[in-house]
Amino acid sequence: MDYYKSRIPTQVINSREIQYLGYVPLKTQLTIVEDDFFSLPTPDAELIISNIPFTHVFEFILKLTESWNSRRALLILQKEVMDHILARPNQSGYTILSVICGFFFDSQILLEIPSKSFYPKPKVSSLLIELLPNKNLNLELISKEERKNFLVFLKTVMQFKEKHLQNTFLLIQEHNPLFFENFPHFKDALRELNLNRSVLREMTPAAIFHLMQKSRKKNE
Incomplete structure (x- = not known):
């Protein structure tokens, strides 16, 4: 399976060399590309596997969300990051990451990785986690433009997540x-949605x- 066609030298390995075999078919061929993930198109792949540098987790998941075209992703994350991913409304860790992953993905912890493993x-x-497309959402029906709009929307409005939305409007206006x-x-x-005091x-x-969709256009 070629993840990228690239001028960069690649090394093809057999998945028998991968320790965590439960999620990779034994006959799979993987093309390893050494490059900056953020400078390349998101791979058109059945499976994405990454041990994400902890300082880039947020940007990594944003990019996956904008151009998701895979069946699943296996990621190694800090435990505290997963706490945010799994956070629900009214919980202290509810952040942009919670909203993005809660809307687009189904997330679960597969394995706890002790620090002595590194x-x-x-x-x-650290944790090994799995991201799957939200089973209650047909992600293919949400255009890349609309996904990007949602991320732009969240970056602004979630700064004021503790404020009444009528005050959020005034703060953004200022x-x-x-x-x-946009x-x-x-x-x-x-x-219209009766959210001024929410x-x-x-x-x-x-x-x-x-709310983002309604903010983009008026009803016919």
């Missing part, structure tokens, strides 16, 4: 008026996505 030994615990070029009907959407930390990922 050298040099880190001070944090500090980031360019937001309304989401010109945000204020109308709050009124706060984002109490809203489900699906409800926040619906």
